[in-house]
Amino acid sequence: MLELxxxxxxxxxxxxxxxxxxxxxxxxxxxxxxxxxxxxxxxxRLIKNGKLAERTEPGTGAAPRRILSLTDDGRADLLERLxxxxxxxxxDGQRFFxxxxxxxxxxxxxxxAAVLRRRQDFLLTPASFFYRDGxxxxxxxxxxxxxxxxxxxxxxxxxxxxxxxxxxxxELES
Numbered sequence: 001m002l003e004l005x006x007x008x009x010x011x012x013x014x015x016x017x018x019x020x021x022x023x024x025x026x027x028x029x030x031x032x033x034x035x036x037x038x039x040x041x042x043x044x045r046l047i048k049n050g051k052l053a054e055r056t057e058p059g060t061g062a063a064p065r066r067i068l069s070l071t072d073d074g075r076a077d078l079l080e081r082l083x084x085x086x087x088x089x090x091x092d093g094q095r096f097f098x099x100x101x102x103x104x105x106x107x108x109x110x111x112x113a114a115v116l117r118r119r120q121d122f123l124l125t126p127a128s129f130f131y132r133d134g135x136x137x138x139x140x141x142x143x144x145x146x147x148x149x150x151x152x153x154x155x156x157x158x159x160x161x162x163x164x165x166x167x168x169x170x171e172l173e174s
Contacts, residue, residue, distance in 0.1 A: 001089070001098050002034065002042050007070065007078040008102030010052065014069035017043065027101055028094060043068065051077050082106045082115070090118045113172040120165040123158055 002024075009015060009023050017040070024034050046052040051074035056064045070078070082103055089095045096119055106112050128136030129150055139151035 001028075001095050002038060003046060004078070004081050004102065005098055006039075006042060006046060006068075007051065007074055007081070008105065010068055010070040011075060011078055011102070011105050014067050016065040016067050018065075020068065028098060032094060046074065050074075078102070079106060083111050085115060085118075090115075091122050109172040113169050116165050116169050116172070120162065120169065123162050123165070129154070 005024050005027060006020065009020055015023070020043075021034065021036075021039055024039070028034075043052065047054055047068075050071055053069050053071050055067050055069075057067055058064055082099065082105060085099050089099050099115070103112055103115060106115075126136050128138070130137040130142065130147060132141075137147075137151070139148050139155060142148040142151055
């Protein structure tokens with residue numbers, strides 16, 4: 001997801017590393033902070049693979065800034081990742097939100113709807129954090145106050161997301 005995030009933000013505009021890190025932190029840093037030890041190797045890998053270009057320009061202080069931009073190969077890679085996300089990108093809430101942040105980059109509304117439909121199908125499958133005898137436990141069945149809270153919050157969030165997905169898919173397919 002880090003590479004998708006880098007490609008996604010650079011599809012919007014060229015950025016220097018510090019600004020890119022700040023945007024990534026704003027998107028998911030409260031849940032999954034990004035360290036320099038993860039970010040800069042990912043950037044270097046994308047440059048090596050021809051997905052990003054870099055240029056140096058004078059910094060506001062003494063040190064020059066490295067400006068990163070998306071190449072044509074990088075844009076094609078981003079669009080492919082958005083068209084065909086991995087199953088984990090659909091089923092994991094934070095990964096899906098990262099995908100959602102850049103889904104508007106896909107130019108084809110049908111392709112956007114297809115990704116949303118995959119998430120919708122996943123959410124319509126009965127699931128729970130807890131199971132008894134292979135059956136999902138509902139909030140009303142849970143005696144533990146804190147687990148009951150988890151289940152109620154997840155239900156409310158899931159209900160809101162399912163409503164939005166239905167509206168967004170209908171809009172995209174109209």
